[in-house]
Amino acid sequence: MDIMDKPKITGGVYLVVDPAMDRSMLLSKLAPALKAGINAVQIWGNWLPHADKRSYIAAVSGLCRAYKVPLLIDNDWELLLDSTDLDGVHFDTIPENYPEIKKKVARPFLAGITCSGDLEIVRWADKNRLAYVSFCAMFPSISAGSCTIVMPSTVREARCITDLPLFVSGGITPENILSLRKLTPFDGVAVISGIMSADDTSLKVSAYQSALNSTIHNL
Numbered sequence: 001m002d003i004m005d006k007p008k009i010t011g012g013v014y015l016v017v018d019p020a021m022d023r024s025m026l027l028s029k030l031a032p033a034l035k036a037g038i039n040a041v042q043i044w045g046n047w048l049p050h051a052d053k054r055s056y057i058a059a060v061s062g063l064c065r066a067y068k069v070p071l072l073i074d075n076d077w078e079l080l081l082d083s084t085d086l087d088g089v090h091f092d093t094i095p096e097n098y099p100e101i102k103k104k105v106a107r108p109f110l111a112g113i114t115c116s117g118d119l120e121i122v123r124w125a126d127k128n129r130l131a132y133v134s135f136c137a138m139f140p141s142i143s144a145g146s147c148t149i150v151m152p153s154t155v156r157e158a159r160c161i162t163d164l165p166l167f168v169s170g171g172i173t174p175e176n177i178l179s180l181r182k183l184t185p186f187d188g189v190a191v192i193s194g195i196m197s198a199d200d201t202s203l204k205v206s207a208y209q210s211a212l213n214s215t216i217h218n219l
Contacts, residue, residue: 009070009110009131010165011187012039013208015195016074019056020046027059029201034067036205039188042090045074054083061085070110080105088112088131094124116148119157126162133158134190137170138180141193152184159185174207178214188212
């Protein structure tokens with residue numbers, strides 16, 4: 001399916017999957033998660049040595065396409081060059097050569113970026129009309145161990161800077177979404193272990209979606 005046929009990333013549950021996980025286990029957890037209502041998927045850059053990246057990406061892409069969910073790669077934008085299995089790239093920092101990247105990829109693609117509290121990143125993302133901005137981390141988390149803690153006030157300031165979808169990540173649970181939403185606006189949550197470590201990923205995704213929907217109705 002062409003990238004232009006895919007829905008935009010507007011909010012909801014953004015799932016980050018770890019390619020160091022056994023492939024068959026990852027796919028068995030990903031399928032019910034997608035069915036329950038994942039809005040976007042990213043393959044984290046935690047590759048095992050000598051991993052067959054393209055084969056792994058193709059397997060994940062097959063499931064994502066079945067549910068018309070966009071698939072992004074973490075940082076490694078070169079993988080977009082000769083593969084249509086990926087719909088975009090997530091940057092951890094501002095790339096120095098973004099115009100050149102767009103020229104080399106030579107097709108429409110989604111791009112998002114992590115902000116760890118530096119609002120200049122938000123301004124750059126807005127200027128370049130990225131697909132979204134993700135804030136890491138709102139709470140302490142093993143998966144987001146390299147991220148600094150972001151204050152809710154920073155996300156509020158970001159909303160004044162841009163109309164791009166804002167995601168929050170790092171220690172996000174269905175239980176703390178409502179309290180965080182009372183402090184700051186955001187459009188979705190980015191989750192790794194909160195979903196993929198669950199025995200039933202479908203139930204866990206539904207819990208996240210329910211929490212997000214309840215905040216919309218209650219605020």
